[in-house]
Amino acid sequence: MTMPRLLRAAGTTILLAVPFATVPLLGGAAHADAPSASPSPSASTGSATAGTSFRTAGALAPGQTGQASGAVGDYFYWSFQAQAGRQPNVTATVQLPSGTPQQGAESWRLDLYDGLRRAQPCVSGSPQAQADPGSGSVQLSCTLPTVRSSAETWSNDPLPGTYYVRLTVGDLPEQDLGLPVSAQLSLAVPAGSDSPGDGSLSTPLSLPTAGPSASATPAATATDGDPAQSSSASAAPAAAGSSSGPFSGLFSGGNARWWWTGGGAIAASLAAVIGFTLTRHPRRWFS
């Protein structure tokens, strides 16, 4: 007799819990809307080849592997997009020349830059490593600070937009310069430990990569009625990969707070009803 009652009570609780559990979940999933925005590994096109400068950097998607083959002394550049709340993590493996003997220790390093080419710190990982003669490969890694959703214009906080990775050798024996080398770079963008903060940027931090076009004068862009579209039109291809669905605006920035608070209110009222019912009909629950 007690068991069915308990079961019924549990069932009622769950039924009551369903409506208020889904709303905050919706808000929660939207709060960090990046997982839906980041392309799945299966959708990516295999590997991204490294470029040789900021402007020609190879575009890397999360889950994709960056490939570089060149000579010791080359500068390998990749770029990737990061959204607010993410903590990008880059791991590189350098395969040192095998056929020809290495003359001395090479110091390889991984530099990270944001969309404005400002150097970024690594909060963990080993962005520099010595490759001693005889060691076949060297591993480097760097984890960026959690990307904030916005920051004051004078601050250096990491912001949503493009990030650049540069892999190169620092000090090296002269005889090693120009020897063949290859490297793999992998990128992960897990959710960060800190909250991304409030507010949002008007456009992600990505700069144009092509020369100025004749029509892109400031006056023209502002009178177009949609300055965000026109002024950063040249940056659009780079940023296009990061854009999420048409409803992403519903759940980001200040809108997310509405969802959270609304969900909290619903949770509170349902909990109040449950509490009230508990005191009025305790036998239904506990006998």
Added chain:
Amino acid sequence: MIILRRAAAGTAAWLAALALLGGLPTTARADSTDTTAQPPPKVELVLDVSGSMRTADIGGMSRISAAQHALDDVVDALPDQDQVGLRTIGATYPGNDKALGCKDTQLAVPIGPLNRVEMKTDVATLRPLGWTPIGLALRAAAKDLGVDSSSRHIVLVTDGEDDCAPPDPCDVARALAADGTHLTVDTLGLTEDDKVRRQLSCIAQATGGTYTEVRTEGQLSHRLTQLVESGTTQTAAPPAPTTGTSSCATAPVLTPGVWTDRQNPQQENWYRVAVPAGQELRASASISIDRAVAPHYDITMLATTGDGRELARGAGASSGRNDVVSTGLRAQAPVADATTSSATAASSADTSADSPTSTPTDTAPSAGAGDGTTGGPTNGTDGGPTDGMICLSVANALSVTAVGTGNQPGFPVELSIDVVPGASATGGGALWLGSGWALVGLLALIGLVSGLIFGWLARWRVAVWRAP
């Protein structure tokens, strides 16, 4: 009937003529967009055919036959429309006269759509003979590539030092890169000699190219194909040249896009960007380190208002071996002072009509969020040259270790400029609300406790009411 028919025929003719006339301008426009399109990227291969290429040390092969095999592979691997040319060094003069030998460079295959048969025959007939005038060949190759706004690549395959210096090929390469737009020289060395390595890596560094030391024929053909392919696939519009000045008032006005300039060590250059009130300037500056410099160096970028008030500052510093040192900044356009706007309020009606910089402030979506001055930051007729502008200064602290001509030409500077709506237009919102699971939990707990309290209160009241 006949008259009617003739009239109909006339109408038809008129309609046809009109359609033609109407059609002509559209076709003309289509043609013009084709011609203004980006010229295709060009690559010139420069092959050393000097006497030393006879040495057989590339896996038992002579250097020249390894290079010939590799070139054949490259020609086979490339698409038809690629613009590739070939120039030889030391292919015709076998003698000992240095004056003659040092002029020995020919354009074997002019740059144009790839002609496989011609390229292969020309490569097959090459016999190693003469001197190695690398500097001269680089100059000639740059001339072959022209100075249009496409990206230009030279791939130099050689086994020996320049034996015709001066001019020093490294200085030549740096001067050529400074001369036109976007010239890169990639070098491939077929020897392990220290002097050759130093010279070729210097040429590569001077133009932002790469240096590769090749030990096998497979490596050579793989690397050569890779370099030519990457050279022919760079389609982004190259940066536009500009020249910074020593003060903001006379500085060039930059529009969003990528710009390039040259800057001497320890120099400061000024630029201006028109940023309507409420909009945000995003700028980045990079200096390529194209020669040997002292181990520590930095770059500073400063955004100020026209009257010198600092808005933002970015600094980048680095040490050791590097290709570029860069920094960037964001700066919100200054909102016009209250005094300025009241002074210009009287004439705001006509200034907003004729002043190009004040018009955007009226139509910009963020204008309402600002102070809404109709005249904008300019007063049109007697306004200074820096009104409505943000001044950008780029300064470097690079020290060139070489004495003498080490400072010329200046270091290449790349400026990326973008103007976006200010963050205030869309940012923030509903900060008085909360977010997170802790908030939901707390609210639920409060709800539960208050429900329990009300429930007990109700039970107690019922009990009290029933008691009598």
